[in-house]
Amino acid sequence: MQISGAKILMECLLEQGVDTIFGYPGGAIIIVYDELYRYRGKIHHYLTSHEQGASHAADGYARSTGKVGVCFATSGPGATNLTTGIATAYLDSSPVVFITCNVAEPLIGKDSFQEVDMIGISMPITKSNFLVKSADRLADTVREAFAVARSGRPGPVLVDILTNATTETAKYEPLPLPAHVTHGSLAALIHRASHDFKEPEPNSADLDKLGEMIAESKRPMLICGGGVVLSRAQEEFTAFAEKLDAPTAYTVMGCGGIRGRHPLATGMIGMHGSRASNMACAACDLLIAVGCRFTDRVATDTKSFAKQAKVVQIDIDRSEIDKNVPTAHHIIGDAKSVLRRMMKRVKQHDNSEWKAQVFSYPTDSQYPLDGDVLTPKQVCDACSRLVPEDTIVATDVGQHQMWCVQNFKFDYPGQLLTSGGFGTMGFGLGAAIGAKVGNPDKTVIHMTGDGSFRMNCNELATVAYYKLPIVTIIFKNNTLGMVRQLQSLTLGKRFSQTTFTNRGPDFVKLAEAYGLEGSRVKTVKELEKVLQKALKCGHGYVIECVINIDEMVRPMVKSGSPIDQFLMN
Amino acid sequence: MEQVKIHTLAVLVENASGVLSQVTRLFSRKGYNIESLAVGTTDDPSTSRITIEVLTDDQRAQLLCNQLRKLLPVYSVKLLEEDNEIRRELVLIKVSAAGSEQRNQVIQIANIFRASIIDVSQTTLTIAVIGAERKTEAIQNLLAEFGILEMVRTGMVALERGQHTINEDTKEKNEFDYGKNVL
Numbered sequence: 001m002q003i004s005g006a007k008i009l010m011e012c013l014l015e016q017g018v019d020t021i022f023g024y025p026g027g028a029i030i031i032v033y034d035e036l037y038r039y040r041g042k043i044h045h046y047l048t049s050h051e052q053g054a055s056h057a058a059d060g061y062a063r064s065t066g067k068v069g070v071c072f073a074t075s076g077p078g079a080t081n082l083t084t085g086i087a088t089a090y091l092d093s094s095p096v097v098f099i100t101c102n103v104a105e106p107l108i109g110k111d112s113f114q115e116v117d118m119i120g121i122s123m124p125i126t127k128s129n130f131l132v133k134s135a136d137r138l139a140d141t142v143r144e145a146f147a148v149a150r151s152g153r154p155g156p157v158l159v160d161i162l163t164n165a166t167t168e169t170a171k172y173e174p175l176p177l178p179a180h181v182t183h184g185s186l187a188a189l190i191h192r193a194s195h196d197f198k199e200p201e202p203n204s205a206d207l208d209k210l211g212e213m214i215a216e217s218k219r220p221m222l223i224c225g226g227g228v229v230l231s232r233a234q235e236e237f238t239a240f241a242e243k244l245d246a247p248t249a250y251t252v253m254g255c256g257g258i259r260g261r262h263p264l265a266t267g268m269i270g271m272h273g274s275r276a277s278n279m280a281c282a283a284c285d286l287l288i289a290v291g292c293r294f295t296d297r298v299a300t301d302t303k304s305f306a307k308q309a310k311v312v313q314i315d316i317d318r319s320e321i322d323k324n325v326p327t328a329h330h331i332i333g334d335a336k337s338v339l340r341r342m343m344k345r346v347k348q349h350d351n352s353e354w355k356a357q358v359f360s361y362p363t364d365s366q367y368p369l370d371g372d373v374l375t376p377k378q379v380c381d382a383c384s385r386l387v388p389e390d391t392i393v394a395t396d397v398g399q400h401q402m403w404c405v406q407n408f409k410f411d412y413p414g415q416l417l418t419s420g421g422f423g424t425m426g427f428g429l430g431a432a433i434g435a436k437v438g439n440p441d442k443t444v445i446h447m448t449g450d451g452s453f454r455m456n457c458n459e460l461a462t463v464a465y466y467k468l469p470i471v472t473i474i475f476k477n478n479t480l481g482m483v484r485q486l487q488s489l490t491l492g493k494r495f496s497q498t499t500f501t502n503r504g505p506d507f508v509k510l511a512e513a514y515g516l517e518g519s520r521v522k523t524v525k526e527l528e529k530v531l532q533k534a535l536k537c538g539h540g541y542v543i544e545c546v547i548n549i550d551e552m553v554r555p556m557v558k559s560g561s562p563i564d565q566f567l568m569n
Numbered sequence: 570m571e572q573v574k575i576h577t578l579a580v581l582v583e584n585a586s587g588v589l590s591q592v593t594r595l596f597s598r599k600g601y602n603i604e605s606l607a608v609g610t611t612d613d614p615s616t617s618r619i620t621i622e623v624l625t626d627d628q629r630a631q632l633l634c635n636q637l638r639k640l641l642p643v644y645s646v647k648l649l650e651e652d653n654e655i656r657r658e659l660v661l662i663k664v665s666a667a668g669s670e671q672r673n674q675v676i677q678i679a680n681i682f683r684a685s686i687i688d689v690s691q692t693t694l695t696i697a698v699i700g701a702e703r704k705t706e707a708i709q710n711l712l713a714e715f716g717i718l719e720m721v722r723t724g725m726v727a728l729e730r731g732q733h734t735i736n737e738d739t740k741e742k743n744e745f746d747y748g749k750n751v752l
Contacts, residue, residue: 119587127641148641152747152750153748181751181752189751190751192644200743200750203743203744315748316747318635318638318639318745318748319635319639332743332744332747332748
C-alpha cells in the first residue's frame with residue numbers, strides 16, 4: 001500500500017507494540033503529529049513542558065517497564081534539548097528510540113530555520129543513529145532502530161527524519177515483529193555477524209574456567225551491576241550468589257539486581273559504599289563483577305582495586321573488559337544466560353568464616369540521629385516505611401540520591417530509576433512521569449534535592465495535567481549539597497556558588513501554582529502525616545523536607561583513594 | 570608508562586555515509602591523534618577498509634581497538650604487528666627543476682628510489698614514490714635541496730603478511746558480536 005511517510009512511521013510504531021510516546025511538537029515534525037492525531041486511539045502521546053522532560057520520561061518508562069521508550073521532538077532546539085536525555089540513557093544503557101524531524105532536503109546545509117546537524121551531535125551519545133531522507137527508507141530504518149535499541153547491550157538510538165520524508169508517500173508492506181530480522185538492513189546486519197541468525201551463546205570453555213576459579217577461591221565476592229538489572233536476571237543472580245555463599249555488593253545501577261534485604265547483600269560499593277562492601281572488596285581473593293564497568297565511582301582507585309583478588313568480569317559488551325580495571329578472566333554474554341549456565345558448574349559453598357569477617361562491618365551507612373531536627377536518614381526511613389513495598393523510586397542526582405540508594409532496600413530490577421552514569425540533575429521528575437505512565441498500578445515517588453528540582457520542576461505541569469499521583473519529596477538543605485560536602489572536606493569551606501539561601505522558589509507555592517498540593521515539614525511526625533495524605537490524595541504532591549545545610553553523605557572515599565580508605569565515617 | 574610507538578590499525582567497516590566520521594571521532598573523543606589515515610573500498614563494494622596509524626602505547630592501542638569494535642558499522646579491527654605487516658604509502662612530490670642539469674639530477678634520484686616521473690613542465694618535475702616512511706622520507710630529504718613546491722601523501726595502507734586475514738572469525742570477534750547482536 002502507498003501511504004505517507006508519517007503514516008508509515010505510525011504503522012511501524014504499532015508493529016513494535018508502541019502505545020506510549022513522550023514528546024513535544026514543532027514545525028518540522030508537524031506532519032507526524034498530524035498523523036498521531038488520527039492514531040490517538042492506539043498511540044497515547046504525553047506532552048511535556050520541555051523536550052528534556054520528555055526524554056527522561058521515555059527513559060524512565062523504558063527502565064521501569066523493560067520495554068523500548070519512544071520520544072518525539074522537532075528539529076533544531078527541539079532536538080538539541082534532547083541531548084542531555086540521550087546521553088543519560090546512553091551512559092546507563094537504557095533502550096530509548098528518539099525520533100526527531102529535520103528541515104526538508106532542499107533546505108539541509110543552508111543554516112535554515114531550526115536546522116541542526118542532529119546526526120553529528122548525537123553520534124557520541126547514541127548506540128546508533130540514522131538519517132532518513134525519503135519515505136521509502138522509513139520502515140526499514142525504524143525496524144532497525146528498535147532492534148538495535150533493545151538488543152545486545154541496550155542503548156538509545158536516534159532517527160532523524162527529513163520533513164519531506166514525512167509528507168511524501170511510499171510503499172509500505174506490513175511486517176510482523178518476528179520477521180523483521182529476516183528483512184532489509186536488519187537481515188544484512190545479522191548476516192555479517194559471526195553468530196548469524198543463531199542467538200549468541202557464552203563460550204563454554206570460559207564458563208568452565210570460572211567454575212575452576214570459584215572452586216579454588218576461599219574468599220569470593222560478587223558485584224551486582226546494572227547489567228543484572230537490564231537483563232532482569234535477579235532470580236539467576238541471587239541463586240548464583242547463594243550457591244557461592246558469597247558476600248554481594250551492588251552498584252547504584254545494580255540496585256534491585258539482588259534484593260537489598262538479602263542476607264548476602266553487603267550494600268552499595270564505591271565512593272559512598274558501605275564499609276562491608278568496600279572492606280570485602282579489598283580483602284576478597286575472587287571478585288566476580290556482573291554487568292559492571294568499574295567506573296571511577298565504584299573503583300575509586302583502579303590500581304589498588306580488589307588488590308588481593310582475581311577479577312572476573314561477566315558482561316555483554318566486550319569493550320568493557322579491562323577498560324577500567326585489569327581482569328584475570330572474562331565471560332561475554334547476557335547476565336541471565338551466563339549465570340544460568342554457571343549454576344551447573346558450581347557446587348554449593350559454605351563461606352561462613354569469610355562472611356563473618358565481611359559482615360563484622362556495617363552494611364548500612366551510619367548516620368547520627370539528632371533530636372529535633374529532621375535528618376536525611378529519617379526522611380528515607382519514613383518514606384520506605386510508609387510507601388508500598390513495590391514502590392518505584394525515581395531520584396535526581398546529588399546527596400539525596402546517595403541517601404536513597406543507601407537507605408532504601410530495593411526488591412526488584414527497575415524499581416530504582418536514577419542517573420548513575422551521566423549524573424543528570426533534573427532526571428527524576430521526568431523519569432517518575434514515565435514510570436507512572438508505564439506502571440499505573442504502582443506507587444511512584446520522586447526523591448529530589450532543592451538543587452536538582454529547580455532544574456526541571458516545570459514538569460509539575462505534566463504531572464498535574466495527566467493527573468499522575470506522583471509524590472515529590474525534596475531534601476531541602478538550601479545548598480548544592482554534594483558540592484558543598486566536597487568544599488567542606490577538601491576546599492577549606494569556601495562555598496563558592498553552592499548556597500541557595502534566599503534564592504527561592506517557595507516549593508509549596510510552586511506546587512500550588514501548578515494546581516497541585518504542597519507541604520513543608522520539619523519533623524518526622526509532620527512528614528509521616530503529610531506523606532500518608534499525599535499517597536492517598538490521587539494527584540501530584542510536593543513535600544519539602546527541611547534538613548540541615550551541613551548534612552553529609554557518609555561514608556566517603558575520596559576520588560583516587562583506595563576503596564577501603566575512608567575519608568570519614 | 571609504557572613505550573609510545575606507531576601502531577597500525579586495519580578497520581573493516583560498512584561503506585556508508587557517516588561511518589568514517591564515526592570512526593575518526595572516536596579517536597578525538599578518546600584523546601588520540603591520528604598520524605595517518607587512508608580509506609578505500611575493498612573487493613566487496615559495500616565494505617571499506619580504513620588504515621589508521623596512531624602514536625600510543627600498547628595498552629591504549631588495544632583499548633582503542635576494543636572501542637572501535639563496539640561500533641555497529643565496524644565489522645572487524647586488526648592491530649597489525651610491527652614485524653608482521655607490509656606498509657606502503659604513495660607520495661607525490663612536485664620539485665622545482667628549471668635547468669637541464671637540475672632536471673637530470675632529479676631524474677637520477679628518482680631512478681635510484683624506483684620512483685617515477687609522472688609530470689613535467691618547463692620548470693618542474695612531479696615524482697611518484699611508493700614505500701614506507703624510511704624510503705619516502707629519504708627521497709623527500711634529497712629532493713628538498715632542489716626546492717619542493719608542494720607534496721601530498723595518500724596515508725599509509727597496510728596488510729598482514731602470510732595467510733591470515735582480517736576477515737577471520739575469531740573468539741574475540743564472536744565476543745564483540747554478542748554485544749552488537751540485534752536478534
